[in-house]
Amino acid sequence: MIPTVQAPVTVKDNIANPAPLGLCAFGMTTVLLNFKNAGFIEINSMILAMGIFYGGLAQVIAGIIEAKKNNTFGLTAFTSYGFFWLSLVGLIVIPSLGWMPKPSEAGMSAYLGMWGLFTFLMFFGTLKLNRALQFVFGSLTILFLLLAISDGTGNKGLGQIAGYEGIICGASAIYTGMANLLNEVYGKTVLPIGPVQS
Template structure:
């Protein structure tokens, strides 16, 4: 973290601390947790139960991403703060569903169909939020547009899979989730590779800015 000096007329210079970019932390945390859950949804290696992702969802997708969101607020990036904080909350809330002490799954023991509908509504809500964030990316860069587009479709397919009770649709969502995670890794790495400190950089495909 660098420190710059700012002159205020005849007053002594005061150090101003620059915040490091919290974007890579948020993106890598999101990507890693999404990759694990998506591989489970795709039944990789025969794994279908998502419970092992709970720890990852709590501390990486949840806590680390939420912290990244708070730092984005301090850095003045409203979009990054909103996105990271929201998906940090998503992972924390998702993990809570599978924590035995929460009582959430126990409430649906006798009505499994109702549980599917409840989870479908939960996923539908995140589909709507992700679509709104997708709109906010349209003047930013192609990397972010692709990330939120694939994420929105993934949420939509997960919701449809729960509504229809279709394992194939949920599995397809898993495959799309893997692609989403890989895009998030790419965008995160592109932000991490600083031009002055790296051997190469990665393009994100900047969109034309509004004139005037």
């Protein structure tokens, strides 16, 4: 009998990179909401629809794909922020339907503060990734902090400042998403993201 040696099987990752979808969904929805916080527009169905379908569902889908790619950070980030957007829409819509009273300013401050703490802790994960993500998570931590203080103190001026800061945060997420996309499509650095040297 001739002994046989099994050839090693190489498993190829044929799953597309979900990061551009998740980052653009987060970024575009964040910019639009913060147009409202900055005082450029009023809260309307456009913002709520973006919160449900793009900021919410698209990010959850991106997070699930990250799980299939064995990316724990991407899974945690995209799925969490997707459900953040869905919960935020719920906080606006549920009281308008008369099911429950709307949260107090202190309640909203606690809600935003917890998301700020979560984002701050997630920021430490970006220290091993790239400068662009560090900016996204750093500026998002500041945004949640400003909004939590604004709601907790009733300082509307601070909320407007948070709106401008949130536009910058959202724009940085769009940039990072498009950089991931274009760099992959062109096979070279079209938009730099500042990878961290290990």
